[in-house]
Amino acid sequence: MIHSFNPRTGESFGDPFPLTSDDEVDAIVEAARAAGPAWRSADRAAVLDAVAAALEANVEELWQAADAETALGETRLRGEVARAAGQFRLFAQVLRDGGYLEAVIDHATDQPPVPDLRRMNHPLPGVVGVFAASNFPFAFSVAGGDTASALAAGCPVVVKAHDGHPRTSELSWEVIRGALPDPALLGLVRGLDAGKRLARHPSVSAVGFTGSIPGGKAIQELINERPDPIPFYGELGSVNPVVVLPSAARDGLAQGFAASLTLGVGQFCTNPGLVFVPDDVELLTSLTEAVAATTGGPMLTERMHGGYLRGLTRLGKLTSLAEGQPGEGAFAVTPQVFVTDLPAFAAGLPEIAEECFGPAAIVVVYGDPAELPAVLDRLDGSLTATIHATDPGEAGALAEVLLRKAGRLIWNGWPTGVAVRWAMHHGGPWPASTAAAHTSVGAAAIRRWLVPTTYQGWPAELLPPALRDDNPLGIPRRVDGVLS
């Protein structure tokens, strides 16, 4: 059984939720698979809009359930429901736009003799398995971007709920299913064993995951054992290096850092865990003061609380720069910032740069910014990398290195906050992601669940509308080499 826990008290509450048995997982996956064909030809954009509306209509119940299980608070959780709804709406827009189909037509030619060829994307044939994250009970959970993008693509989805918020998962599931033409299109399973069964299931065609590096590795191993290699889109750990160059504007810098570090009790995959700063006493003082002015809070689960404390033990070998006020609650933690210098940091790689999930960071003091690229080049992949500077000319060599190290490059900003947009890329080199070419946030997230088909000499009557000469859907297409 899985129990809801209150992170403020550490106590369980409410009725527990049963673990899903292997037979139940099989039945749920098969029911989802069977619902697939009708879903492919449904008006999915309209349904996604209806899901968004349903989430918004149930925001009261949803945020309250999530707050009881996560202690993330009303403002954040209302915002997150809105974000989840916004994701469904973005994908409705993506479907109406039609560019995601990547329709290409090459008419036949006589010289050389080449047949008529037409290509477009289709949904993966089976079911998409989604492993929900703990830290975003809506936006990266049952109602999250993986679910939204896979449903948008035309794939049925079975979510392995995160144990950290079982009631919120159940509620989200009910709300979404209520807006789907066939409730079997979204399945929900609970428990570690059910997750394993899901990743191994022959009818599962791809897996999306948001979580830790060890968790991602474990699922990758299950998938490696399958007879058929299926794509595994895991978004794992990230330290998100931030480089403050000497020219950086000092106003608000320390406050911006402290706010980003402690947002959601530091439980963001884009948390700024590593900050490189010039040897500037005033800056270090302002960072210390800003961090000291923060307050911690309860982490999401007992396990994450324990993980953070273990991480602090590891980081405790460094000098403490600042700590915030202790938070309140059973799983509460204190923001902690450590300091070291560039040579010591370089000597401690790679262990020193391991992610400590929560509101902890290392400030690395450098002397000459010219020494930064060689050290940054030794970092593992991250979701983001940030440069603070007022003089772009100062950042060229650094930008070149960071381009290889992160999926998103940020200028004079902070990495927390991942906009759900066409141009977003939320991914990065391993271990930030298992598939650096793909994003789990933004319009391009739909591509993970699509495969192309080419139709050769295919009769017009049988062509999908997207590939007919008269372009009845009015979508962007590349015809005879020209995008139009």
Place this chain on the structure above:
Amino acid sequence: MIHSFNPRTGESFGDPFPLTSDDEVDAIVEAARAAGPAWRSADRAAVLDAVAAALEANVEELWQAADAETALGETRLRGEVARAAGQFRLFAQVLRDGGYLEAVIDHATDQPPVPDLRRMNHPLPGVVGVFAASNFPFAFSVAGGDTASALAAGCPVVVKAHDGHPRTSELSWEVIRGALPDPALLGLVRGLDAGKRLARHPSVSAVGFTGSIPGGKAIQELINERPDPIPFYGELGSVNPVVVLPSAARDGLAQGFAASLTLGVGQFCTNPGLVFVPDDVELLTSLTEAVAATTGGPMLTERMHGGYLRGLTRLGKLTSLAEGQPGEGAFAVTPQVFVTDLPAFAAGLPEIAEECFGPAAIVVVYGDPAELPAVLDRLDGSLTATIHATDPGEAGALAEVLLRKAGRLIWNGWPTGVAVRWAMHHGGPWPASTAAAHTSVGAAAIRRWLVPTTYQGWPAELLPPALRDDNPLGIPRRVDGVLS
């Protein structure tokens, strides 16, 4: 040492080629990696055109070297050099078009407050490892589509040469290197151990492979053992089912099949290995006669020759429908076609449908075409699936099944012949490919070697030209949600 063999005589000839040692592999990969940064900013389109011209300028020497090692003949091999050159030219066109960059710009908004976001593709940071195929000594070997598309993307390439044509590999390598600004951009290694070293090398960011299912599985296992999961684009086995519906035009059908079956001594990954036909004596007679009129030839290597004979032993449990004339030469084989009925075929699945690489096929006679979809649904994935019919109305249910079974659907044609076009998809569900979303032929093949980056609030001076507001490259982009 690796020796050239003459498939017509079975004898080795010429100077042998040394195996590449581990140290040499490391040096070649590192030299390639070091050549990467300059290549990213080179005029790659012009270089690819120069490579194409160099291949054409050396066609005499190239086809003769390949014929001595493969016995594929002048016409085919001249054609294949032209095809290889054409692939380099297509990718030059892809680069000039710029759509492959998938540039997306979302300007900042105030309500809600969202920063400026710009996304585009970049080449993978390291080296692309390519495992060459035996059956296309140019188009899927050193000068093949994997090399062309990876160089186009901006990645240095190290090819593991196929042992079946070492001299052709060496010559192709020299010709291409001569046209590259830095010869280290294309490395060549020889031998199984060198291939393993390549797949495991930390500086290798992705691997392309064309070959057998066991070969592909072996490389996948090496990659699974890496600490970092890198993409593995393997194009493996395929039986390419062909369904002849009752309404199919009979004129030329049998001849078309026999020609496709025996093209290149059946050594095509798109060889039609499985043909479903109605119970029609006249059609079966014409198929028998057409196959009987074919002549075999030498297979590429002793090993493939042995593999074909083993495959025939397996298929020999079926009734022989027809056989061609024996070919000449040491590694020569005879085209063989077997026959069975649909219930017996269904009962023999999955073993009965295993690929037998070479000019062999099974003709499956069905009674009621309505029984076909359920049986076809049990087939493994293929690169292609073909329907012959004059009445599209007859094919609807079948097309729906085949869509899930193959990457390319062909109407009234034959699967051999893979046009190098924008709309080509040469891939398919496992085991046709390890990554069904990707193609190894056609313009989209470049995508395998690209990863996106998002620039957030990035200063205009540091933005790549593809993302500047004034669009200096004049490429297609999506700006604020609209493709233009």
